Amino acid sequence: MLTFLLIGVTVLLSWRAFERPRLLERLILWPPAIDRKHQYERLVTHGFIHADWQHLLFNMITLFFFGRAIEGLFAQYMGPLGFVLFYVSAIVVAILPTYVRHRRDANYRSLGASGGVSAVLFAFILLDPWTLIFVFFLPVPAIVYAVAYVGYSFWADKHGGDNVNHSAHLSGAAYGVLFMLLMEPRVAGVFLQELANPSFLS
Template identity: 45%
Template sequence: MITYIIIGITVVVSYICFGNQELFRKLAFIPYRTVHNHEWYRLITHGFVHADMTHLLVNMFTFWSFGTYMESAFRYMGLGTGGYLGLYFGGMVAASIYDLIRRRNDPYYVSIGASGAVSAVLFSSILLNPWGKILFFAVLPIPGIIFGVLYLAYCQYMAKRAGDNINHNAHFYGALYGLIYPVLLEPSLLRVFLSHF
């Protein structure tokens, strides 16, 4: 249920921002304004804003695909709605920390989208079910653990190249958060994960 609420709010806010640049700039993650103007809310609000319909649909479809599973898993493990919200929004914040520090004096740097949070949810699902199939390039089914390694390597490679207007660092750090956060809540998950190998 929470997954659908987050998707609904994100779709509505993103759609409004498509035609409202003032609101877009108010909600976007701009590290300079976050630090110098103490606009810390941007660490969360940027996840409700997307560049275009494709960006929005890809993020929300991926979130729906893994979020409904993870929401149920958190409930089953006794981690509840609060734990699940911590996964999603904590992933959003964790994905932004690197750029918050690195870009804090760059007034022109802007980042948007829920990709960091979605990566956190996706990688938590890999933690729980490392051999579950994930569609590589939306076509080829491969084990989640293999997808995860390829994804992290790709993020690091693309972050070093830069220039494609995609925040690969956010994807990378959101993914790492998704692996670490559930284990902090329930340390036995690490033993369960390792037992799959």
């Protein structure tokens, strides 16, 4: 249910921002606005707007499938709003390295839910590393996708040039893993056990 709520709010705000450039400019991560005007809410609001429908659709499909699969676990440990707290905090933590790096860069802007979505995806992968993720309609084991995702994000972050915030992807993924392990340390054992027993070999 909470996953649907997050998707609904994100779709609504993104849609409104598509039609209202001034709203987009007010919600987007623009470091000088945080540094000079103390508009700290941008650390959150940038995660609820997107560059276009394709950007929005990709993030929300990922959140739909993997958010629903893990939100119940967060409710057990953190109460009914646990998943929302995890997701929103992931958006903030994922963007912090970017903010620090571009703190005084008036030409830099960032938007999108990718940091929070990466946290959700990697939290799920800890629980079921051999589940199949469809990448361009091809089934790929989640753990294989995770390794490729991290490797590519590291490479792309260093080379740049594609207007994608790969740093937020990496930070979000790391946060998702660390949050899960701190919330329930036994997840590490579950992950290692699952990793040693590929489901497609059983």
